[in-house]
Amino acid sequence: MAVDMKGASRQALSALRGVAGNPSAQDAGRISQDLFVAIQVLDSSLPLRRALTDPTRESASKSALVEDLFAKSISAQSLSIIKSGASERWSSPSNLPAALEIIAIEVEAGAADGVDVELMGIAHALSGAKELSSALMGGRAIDSLVSDLFSQKVSAATLRIALAIARNLRGRHFISALEESANVAGARRKKTVVHVRSAVSLTSAQSERLRASLGKELGREVSLDLTVDASVIGGIEVKFDDDMVDGTIARRLAEAGRKLAS
Structure with missing residues (x-):
């Protein structure tokens, strides 16, 4: 894909x-x-x-x-x-x-709403996870791992996509394929998946203000993909698909994110 x-x-x-x-x-x-x-x-x-x-x-x-x-x-x-x-x-x-x-x-x-967020959530949960590396090294099917870990945590639609991707990677890395799928799902709902890394966990109020501000700038609904990373310089980092947002707006969005999270 x-x-x-x-x-x-x-x-x-x-x-x-x-x-x-x-x-x-x-x-x-x-x-x-x-x-x-x-x-x-x-x-x-x-x-x-x-x-x-x-x-x-x-x-x-x-x-x-x-x-x-x-x-x-x-x-x-x-x-x-x-x-x-x-x-x-x-x-x-x-x-x-x-x-x-x-x-x-x-x-x-x-x-079904929320498929993009759940797919990205699975990707984050498995990114660098020992379970995924062990599954690959031990020959265990990735779809079995996904089913065991997420069948009770995500919607049926999300699980179907994740399992289908796991069973047919087509030369891709599983995490990357999930992230691509999340972006496709978000675009279908006319949402932009914005990837936000912050030095500390954002509060619900900060996340909502950030989502609303970015959505206003982009002129479409925004879905936040939140990750905590203490190494982030400046407190927060905002990224999104290059083909969806031009550089000038990108810089303004990043600055807005830093202000809202401070």
């Missing part, structure tokens, strides 16, 4: 969003699970990815291939999303499964 969607792939992703729509929470869960199954199949075969993204191949032929592969195992709505993906033009074959992953996360986030 870290693939940078450009040109044809960006347009194709936009088209997929239109097909996916805004399903109910129940439908969103089924769609995301279906899409993650399809992603695993696509990632397992480069010839298949090429076949479904070949611009010289007729759409009817690609649609029939999708039917043969998935019609018996996934819902009609999920099947239509994958067929739509196969009918689009992609800059690279790898962009199709990457786009389907984005759609899977977005449909979940669109139907």
Whole structure:
């Protein structure tokens, strides 16, 4: 999912969003699970990815291939999303499964609030954790660890995404993949995930003032990803996606954060 969607792939992703729509929470869960199954199949075969993204191949032929592969195992709505993906033009074959992953996360986030915060929370909880390193060194499946630690602490939507990512890392580091997923989920809710590191824990009042101030500056809802780090110089550090905020606003937001937390 870290693939940078450009040109044809960006347009194709936009088209997929239109097909996916805004399903109910129940439908969103089924769609995301279906899409993650399809992603695993696509990632397992480069010839298949090429076949479904070949611009010289007729759409009817690609649609029939999708039917043969998935019609018996996934819902009609999920099947239509994958067929739509196969009918689009992609800059690279790898962009199709990457786009389907984005759609899977977005449909979940669109139907349930807080997915972005919970995904980031899992990432923080496992970042540098001995349990994760032990799981990797000992050959234990990461999804088993995630289920054991978080099944009672996060929503069903968040857990589905985290488990799906763990089962199909696609060459990524698990923590980075979770953070990327959190940003996708936040963007779907038209929220910017702002990463805040502070030398000391912020009070609830400070956090709320900071969230409101940053949201006003950005002109959209803000979700705070809070981390305590005693090494932070100046008391607080504010970061966010570079492609969402320009440098001038970035400096103003960082300064606002320092003032509000003081």
